[in-house]
Amino acid sequence: MSLTTFNNFDIDNNIKKAIRNMGFEEPTPIQELTIPEAVKGKDIIGQAQTGSGKTLAYGIPILQKIFIKDKSPQAIIICPTRELSIQVANEISRLGSNIKNLKVLPVYGGQPIGRQIRVLNKGVHIVIGTPGRILDHIERGTLDLIGIETVVLDEADEMLDMGFREDIEQILRHTPKQRQTLLFSATIPDDIKRIAKFYQRDPKHLKIDSKQMTVPEISEFxxxxxxxxxxxxxxxxxxxxDINLGLVFCNTKKRVDYVVRHLKSRGYSVDGIHGDMKQKIRDKVMNKFRNGNIEILVATDVAARGIDVPNVQAVFNYDVPQNPEYYVHRIGRTARAGNVGYAFTFVNGKEHHMLNNIRNVTKSSIKKQQIPSYKEMEEIRNGLIFDEVKNIIEKDDLKNYTKAVKKYTRKNYTTLEVAAALLKMVKDD
Structure with a gap:
């Protein structure tokens, strides 16, 4: 784990405060490599998978040099899809939430262009959008890139695969030559190298190896x-x-309050934390969870990185997290110190594309299951106990215990009978 925190970076305190409010403490590998170089104004080729934290990697350097009084576009972020454009715009807005009068606008097809034109006419600092819609605005004269200081190509390989090369190059030709260009891509094919050669100045190639991001001891369903x-x-x-220490994650504060209220009404020992609560109250709730005074903690992602409780048995994703990095941080709260852990994700129809993205990036096997009936509960409980038994056999020194079992099985009882009695003791406890 990196010893670097966001406080180590030479960035504005308003940005640091927003990062803390978003629940981030330590930068991801791509952020740790990229931010110091990008803040200095260098061109970058950042090679990293979706979900590795790229938005903060380029969002922080962009916000660091925005001049609020100038209401013309100073940065443009080009994305392959409308969904990514909206997601990036939301993330940049959260990152800039403490910068007064900051204006961020996503532009994409499928939304009335007139609405986008009206916002552009009022003044926008950062424009995020798909190549086609950005070009449409340039050609209409509603988007002037003369004052652009930073261009970001996000998921560049994806954009080239979708046939956007000519559009991208046309957009780049409308920007000043003295701009900073940050290019992010999971792969670096020849087409990307050509774009880098023609449109970047001595770029630094910063690469993060694609590796499995999840924890093998976690059973994911x-x-x-x-x-x-x-x-x-x-x-x-x-x-x-039989969870006596579990974490439930929701995507919104409203949802946290809803889940806490309804679990309490059903008799569960539960409390919640989210960004609208004062730090003092959040700390109080966290201490109750840490000390085992509540069994279930419901939280937004703001709390995800700050929770370090060793015996969390299970993480429940009540809502599918909005990107794979959040998923990894959420489920990483269980299976600590060699313990077995479970991650359960609830998926409604609209959330399936997010689950597929998580599976593709983390390369983890998230198995489909049905909510068990009351008849199936007994079998599952037995299976859980034997999972724990298997874990102990594989990881612990059992010499003294095997001696004790041998001693008793020499008398009137078989090993099977002793095991059955011990199972009954555990279940009746």
Whole structure:
């Protein structure tokens, strides 16, 4: 784990505060490599997978040099899809939430162009969008790139695969030659190298190896559930797996409050934390969870990185996280110190594309399961105990225990009978 924190970077305190509010403490590998170089104004080729934290890697350097009083576009971020454009715009807005009067605008097809033109006419500092819609605005004269200081090509290989090369080059030709160009791509094919050669100045190639991001000790499952069925699914799994220390993650503060309220009404020992709560109250709730005074903690991603409790048995993704990095940070709260851990993700129809993205990036096997019926609970509980037994056999020194078992099985009882009695003791406890 890196010893670097965002406080080590030479960036504005307003940005650092926003990063803390977003729940980030340590930079990801691509952020650690990219931010110091990009803040100095250098051109960069950043090679990293989706979900590696690229948005902060280029968003922080962009915000660091925005001049608020100049209301013309100073940075443009080109993305392959409308979904990514919206996601990046949201992330940049959160990152710049403490910068007064900052204007960020996503532009993409499928949204009325008139609405985008009206916002552009009022003044925008950062424009994020797809190549086609950006070019449309340039050709209409509604987007002037004369004052652009930074250009970002996000998921450049994806854009080239989609046939956007000519559009990208045309956009770049409308920007000043003295701009900074940050190019991010999972792969660096020849076409990307050509773009880098023609449109970048002595770029630094910063590469992060694609590796499995998840923790092997975590058993990962997902359940197809409509929103209205998620609460019942959650309570059933808490009961089946006999969770006495579990984390439930939601995407919004409103959802956290909803889940906490309904779990309390069903008799669960639960509390929640999110960004609208004062730090003092959040700390108080965290201490209750850490000390085992509450069994279930419900949280937004703001809290994801700050939670370091060793015996969390399971993480529940009540909502599918919005990117793979959040998923990795969420489920990393369980399976600490050699313990077995479980990650359960609830997926409604609209969330399937997000789950597929997580699976592709993390390369993890997230198995589909059905919420168990009451009849199936007994079998699952037995399986859980034997999973724990297997873990102990593989990791612990059992010499003294095997001696004790041998001693008793020499008398009137078989090893099988002793094992069965021990299972009954554990279940009745």
């Amino acid at each position: 997902y359940y197809n559930l409509k929103d209205r069925d998620k609460l019942d699914g959650l309570t059933r799994l808490i009961d089946v797996y």
